[in-house]
Amino acid sequence: MIKEEIRILGIDDGPFTKNDKEVIVIGVIFRGGEFLDGVLRTYVTVDGLDATEKLSKMINSSKHKQQLKVIMLDGITLGGFNIVDIKKLYSEVKIPIIVINRKPPDLNSIRIALEKNFDDFEKRWKMILNAGKINQIKLEKFSIYYQNIGIDNEEAEEIILISTRHAQIPEPLRVAHIIASGVVKGESEGHA
Amino acid sequence: MIKEEIRILGIDDGPFTKNDKEVIVIGVIFRGGEFLDGVLRTYVTVDGLDATEKLSKMINSSKHKQQLKVIMLDGITLGGFNIVDIKKLYSEVKIPIIVINRKPPDLNSIRIALEKNFDDFEKRWKMILNAGKINQIKLEKFSIYYQNIGIDNEEAEEIILISTRHAQIPEPLRVAHIIASGVVKGESEGHA
Numbered sequence: 001m002i003k004e005e006i007r008i009l010g011i012d013d014g015p016f017t018k019n020d021k022e023v024i025v026i027g028v029i030f031r032g033g034e035f036l037d038g039v040l041r042t043y044v045t046v047d048g049l050d051a052t053e054k055l056s057k058m059i060n061s062s063k064h065k066q067q068l069k070v071i072m073l074d075g076i077t078l079g080g081f082n083i084v085d086i087k088k089l090y091s092e093v094k095i096p097i098i099v100i101n102r103k104p105p106d107l108n109s110i111r112i113a114l115e116k117n118f119d120d121f122e123k124r125w126k127m128i129l130n131a132g133k134i135n136q137i138k139l140e141k142f143s144i145y146y147q148n149i150g151i152d153n154e155e156a157e158e159i160i161l162i163s164t165r166h167a168q169i170p171e172p173l174r175v176a177h178i179i180a181s182g183v184v185k186g187e188s189e190g191h192a
Numbered sequence: 193m194i195k196e197e198i199r200i201l202g203i204d205d206g207p208f209t210k211n212d213k214e215v216i217v218i219g220v221i222f223r224g225g226e227f228l229d230g231v232l233r234t235y236v237t238v239d240g241l242d243a244t245e246k247l248s249k250m251i252n253s254s255k256h257k258q259q260l261k262v263i264m265l266d267g268i269t270l271g272g273f274n275i276v277d278i279k280k281l282y283s284e285v286k287i288p289i290i291v292i293n294r295k296p297p298d299l300n301s302i303r304i305a306l307e308k309n310f311d312d313f314e315k316r317w318k319m320i321l322n323a324g325k326i327n328q329i330k331l332e333k334f335s336i337y338y339q340n341i342g343i344d345n346e347e348a349e350e351i352i353l354i355s356t357r358h359a360q361i362p363e364p365l366r367v368a369h370i371i372a373s374g375v376v377k378g379e380s381e382g383h384a
Contacts, residue, residue: 036367039373042378183233186250187230
């Protein structure tokens with residue numbers, strides 16, 4: 001049984017153009033689906049390979065860390081193809097991770113894009129496979145696809161249900177998206 | 193009777209040092225005290241005189257403007273002594289404004305600080321007087337002091353009551369503070 005006010009860290013990146021070297025990444029600390037408790041901020045390199053390290057530093061240096069029970073990511077890439085190795089991140093922060101996708105990720109297209117654009121595509125592809133099996137949870141009107149590490153499916157699904165309120169995505173990710181896009185563009189974009 | 197989900201724009205500035213030329217200002221669009229709907233962002237000059245103009249532009253260019261029913265400010269200064277002339281702001285955006293203070297503002301100290309630090313202190317002092325009478329609303333465990341323009345005391349107090357949930361300050365201002373400080377410092381500071 002998960003507490004309604006479980007502390008969740010939801011992470012999303014801001015919008016960027018191919019001319020930007022870095023992109024802002026916002027972490028919001030949420031009590032369940034209920035309210036905002038804190039905001040973290042870091043930057044990652046567009047199409048770089050520093051996302052795992054930057055998230056690990058941001059989380060491990062936070063004064064909120066002891067209260068955090070789970071981390072949510074909106075997909076496993078930040079700033080283009082800067083892939084989060086969630087196995088490595090989990091080993092460094094020791095907090096369970098749930099990766100949320102609104103559609104089943106099209107792994108074949110991702111592999112083709114990586115091969116086309118990156119000399120180190122095998123390394124990046126391995127990080128994507130590291131994220132593990134994609135599960136599906138059916139809600140009343142839509143499905144959410146997720147990957148999980150450090151937490152079993154039953155608990156992960158309970159947390160997704162508790163925190164999904166106003167959109168087809170859990171509140172910590174909806175709010176992280178609004179903040180990151182609002183700060184970069186001057187006005188936030190629709191919904192995550 | 194005010195709707196529980198009335199759209200409120202809560203505005204607060206980020207932390208800054210005397211070496212900073214500009215400071216970030218965050219506007220959060222909230223449904224009552226309930227949840228975040230959007231984020232606006234602008235910058236104002238530290239100790240400058242552009243706060244009124246910058247807020248007016250930020251609000252008038254927002255796609256959310258038609259839905260906004262009231263604006264909340266956390267005091268009438270941003271970025272040090274960059275004073276918001278709320279009479280002028282109201283005439284430019286045509287949305288009622290409530291200025292929130294947790295303590296009764298010490299006008300005498302403000303006047304002395306302005307006289308000491310600004311050649312144009314009379315202009316700034318007049319902007320402060322423009323904010324009008326300071327009212328007090330007693331909640332169960334604490335008081336909130338407020339000034340209001342474009343809205344009567346009864347309605348202003350109803351909005352303050354609807355939106356004050358998790359702290360001694362309405363949610364739109366609590367959340368604007370957390371976002372602005374988190375984005376600037378990498379981690380948000382306590383409560384507003």
